Amino acid sequence: MTTELYYNILYAWMAFGVVAFPFIMLKTAPYGRHSSEGWGPMIANQLGWMLMEGFAPFLISFWFWRGDIAKTNTSYVFYSLYMAHYIYRSYIFPFMTNTKGKKMPLFITGSAIGFNICNTFILGYFLGNVGGNYDDSYFTSLPFIAGIIIFFTGVFINVKSDVMLINLRKPGETGYKIPKGFLFDYISCPNLFGEIVEWIGFALMIGALPAWSFPLWTAVNLIPRAIDHHNWYLEKFSDYPKNRKAVIPYLL
Numbered sequence: 430m431t432t433e434l435y436y437n438i439l440y441a442w443m444a445f446g447v448v449a450f451p452f453i454m455l456k457t458a459p460y461g462r463h464s465s466e467g468w469g470p471m472i473a474n475q476l477g478w479m480l481m482e483g484f485a486p487f488l489i490s491f492w493f494w495r496g497d498i499a500k501t502n503t504s505y506v507f508y509s510l511y512m513a514h515y516i517y518r519s520y521i522f523p524f525m526t527n528t529k530g531k532k533m534p535l536f537i538t539g540s541a542i543g544f545n546i547c548n549t550f551i552l553g554y555f556l557g558n559v560g561g562n563y564d565d566s567y568f569t570s571l572p573f574i575a576g577i578i579i580f581f582t583g584v585f586i587n588v589k590s591d592v593m594l595i596n597l598r599k600p601g602e603t604g605y606k607i608p609k610g611f612l613f614d615y616i617s618c619p620n621l622f623g624e625i626v627e628w629i630g631f632a633l634m635i636g637a638l639p640a641w642s643f644p645l646w647t648a649v650n651l652i653p654r655a656i657d658h659h660n661w662y663l664e665k666f667s668d669y670p671k672n673r674k675a676v677i678p679y680l681l
Contacts, residue, residue, distance in 0.1 A: 481541030496557020576634025583627025
């Protein structure tokens with residue numbers, strides 16, 4: 430594949446995200462608290478999470494390791510951070526959740542797999558064949574330092590919020606409660622906010638357009654999700670704090 434063709438695919442992928450955003454805003458994705466059986470066959474929630482996220486580490490590894498540019502310490506760091514996120518998201522997080530007996534539509538799992546096929550190609554092919562293999566001096570550059578600080582800030586927000594949500598239910602409990610404390614005092618979905626922040630940091634760290642396709646698509650997928658969650662809380666709980674925003678403190 431030529432670099433020109435790769436960038437044409439990248440531009441199309443990013444443009445598709447922009448065009449898709451208003452359509453995603455119109456329809457609530459039917460999984461989790463919004464689960465619905467009107468979307469075809471259903472599978473166990475934990476299995477669905479493992480399938481839809483679990484392909485990502487293998488797919489990006491394929492593109493990264495088969496690439497023909499020299500690997501450097503920086504490209505290993507970028508690859509390792511991506512791998513660490515998806516190993517957690519695929520093989521650790523699903524078993525932390527209290528979702529026994531819950532199901533999600535197979536359609537949602539398939540859609541997420543499709544996204545990960547495209548996303549891992551964009552990032553993996555870039556890291557393996559196009560760029561991101563800066564020399565060690567890049568570790569002291571402003572983009573890398575700022576990016577990695579923002580990345581781990583996002584990771585902290587995401588994981589801490591996940592754990593707080595999981596711990597809302599005591600063993601054997603079902604149903605939903607109003608989360609309180611930490612960033613939940615400002616937004617309904619700090620876990621989703623943290624993931625957006627994480628990938629903005631990742632893109633800033635790499636400092637190349639292909640890396641920015643990931644936070645773009647993360648926002649396209651998670652902002653509508655956060656708004657749906659926020660509206661659900663407002664409808665379900667009459668005492669839900671009215672000053673909270675959905676996903677960005679004080680703004681959205």
